[in-house]
Amino acid sequence: xxxxxxxxxxxxxxxxPDELADKLAxxxxxxxxxxxxxxxxxxxxxxxFYAVLTGRMKIFRTxxxxxxxxxxxxxxxxxxxxxxxxxxxxxxxxxxTLEESSTLFIPRSDFRAMLGREPDMxxxxxxxxAGRLRSLVNKVDDLTLKETPSRVASYLLLLHSSxxxxxxxxxxxxxxxxxxxxxxxxxxxxxLKRFVDEGLIELRGKEITLLDKAGLQDLAxxxx
Amino acid sequence: xxxxxxxxxxxxxxxxPDELADKLAxxxxxxxxxxxxxxxxxxxxxxxFYAVLTGRMKIFRTxxxxxxxxxxxxxxxxxxxxxxxxxxxxxxxxxxTLEESSTLFIPRSDFRAMLGREPDMxxxxxxxxAGRLRSLVNKVDDLTLKETPSRVASYLLLLHSSxxxxxxxxxxxxxxxxxxxxxxxxxxxxxLKRFVDEGLIELRGKEITLLDKAGLQDLAxxxx
DNA sequence: GGCAAGCCATGACTTAAATCAAACACCGCC
DNA sequence: GGCGGTGTTTGATTTAAGTCATGGCTTGCC
Numbered sequence: 272x273x274x275x276x277x278x279x280x281x282x283x284x285x286x287x288p289d290e291l292a293d294k295l296a297x298x299x300x301x302x303x304x305x306x307x308x309x310x311x312x313x314x315x316x317x318x319x320f321y322a323v324l325t326g327r328m329k330i331f332r333t334x335x336x337x338x339x340x341x342x343x344x345x346x347x348x349x350x351x352x353x354x355x356x357x358x359x360x361x362x363x364x365x366x367x368t369l370e371e372s373s374t375l376f377i378p379r380s381d382f383r384a385m386l387g388r389e390p391d392m393x394x395x396x397x398x399x400x401a402g403r404l405r406s407l408v409n410k411v412d413d414l415t416l417k418e419t420p421s422r423v424a425s426y427l428l429l430l431h432s433s434x435x436x437x438x439x440x441x442x443x444x445x446x447x448x449x450x451x452x453x454x455x456x457x458x459x460x461x462x463l464k465r466f467v468d469e470g471l472i473e474l475r476g477k478e479i480t481l482l483d484k485a486g487l488q489d490l491a492x493x494x495x
Numbered sequence: 496x497x498x499x500x501x502x503x504x505x506x507x508x509x510x511x512p513d514e515l516a517d518k519l520a521x522x523x524x525x526x527x528x529x530x531x532x533x534x535x536x537x538x539x540x541x542x543x544f545y546a547v548l549t550g551r552m553k554i555f556r557t558x559x560x561x562x563x564x565x566x567x568x569x570x571x572x573x574x575x576x577x578x579x580x581x582x583x584x585x586x587x588x589x590x591x592t593l594e595e596s597s598t599l600f601i602p603r604s605d606f607r608a609m610l611g612r613e614p615d616m617x618x619x620x621x622x623x624x625a626g627r628l629r630s631l632v633n634k635v636d637d638l639t640l641k642e643t644p645s646r647v648a649s650y651l652l653l654l655h656s657s658x659x660x661x662x663x664x665x666x667x668x669x670x671x672x673x674x675x676x677x678x679x680x681x682x683x684x685x686x687l688k689r690f691v692d693e694g695l696i697e698l699r700g701k702e703i704t705l706l707d708k709a710g711l712q713d714l715a716x717x718x719x
Numbered sequence: 720g721g722c723a724a725g726c727c728a729t730g731a732c733t734t735a736a737a738t739c740a741a742a743c744a745c746c747g748c749c
Numbered sequence: 750g751g752c753g754g755t756g757t758t759t760g761a762t763t764t765a766a767g768t769c770a771t772g773g774c775t776t777g778c779c
Contacts, residue, residue, distance in 0.1 A: 336718060386617070394617075405582065410635055416562060445726075453638075457727090457767080494559055494560060668757090670757085679736085679737070
């Protein structure tokens, strides 16, 4: 894939006039990364932002003692690191590949200049940022107003909604799922066991079957 | 104050050409609200957004059982509810006055149209949204990676940084501060008492004196 | 085949913080 | 001045979830 094809493969750039797409393509760079590669760190200087071409990326924060909290997971076609383009000039969190991946890197200043000339793109970008805000508000809400089993149930239902059957594979190692849900491996393990005991799910390794979706939904809606 | 003066009193609109400022002024409306008035609720339809003229506003989420979590507190000159302008068409959280307040309401569609014609404003808006994202990322981080005393210490230091002496008044009832920090009154009360016992602060009602800022800073930096 | 590494499950224990309950302090107001 | 409401403190108790420690399972690899 060359950068022009890459730009065109990204949903966000749909509708961009050819001339501008080519301009962007000419200044952006395709990078490849092995599994577990760190693309950038919180507070490091940002000269641009990224789009995932292949693979997956996790955006996270860590505590000095090694605990981490995963804020987002992005797959092909999604942008990340764009906050730094508009404010502060540094990244607000860390980005690391979950598997071998490739990305498109787009320099900050040229992109800003383009937004200044393309009101539609600018509005799209505001929509993207607003959507991110919504998802973070929900996260804060979940973390403070819900218990862990409730978040686990939500997560399972979320996974389910992007599958076609009631049986599917967990998309991440359980330790990573725990970090995504704001908890730790052991706690997640115990909660999943409880779900099995209560007949809500079936579990064979990474394969999971939802047996009682209504029950899970009730749990997901519970709050303190 | 009329709407034209109101528009000009809002930092965000600095640099807006007179003609456009007047246009905005002609479509926006000044509203006044008693203390504890609910301006909008989570998921309610949004036809525009607000700027605080006088008073203060809290932006928060609640659980069915009545617990609340305060996401932001905004004072004069600050915008709120703007997320709904760009995405979804509903507000992501509730807004309620903390005291008697007045606001400027700006309709969604006209504002969007204006942004399409004013690239500088658009970039400013992206900066605003990006800043909000940063603050929420920090909140998530605090909530999952730090203990409550650490958040309390941070809050005291934050208040301190916007004052000139080491003695100042708490800006909110303690119950509200607790909700802002993602905890409850009783816990906050106990933590403040501990701080007093440890000689970190002095406390007389709503008046607080920081005695050991370095100690507070250490606490604030602590993490799990 | 067997060994090591990562991943996961489970048990025992600790702990931070929420809940429940009661009393107190302060303030405005009739 | 006393009364009521709101806000605050304090104590006793419970509970969710984290920590520590161990062992087992799987998977890949020499």
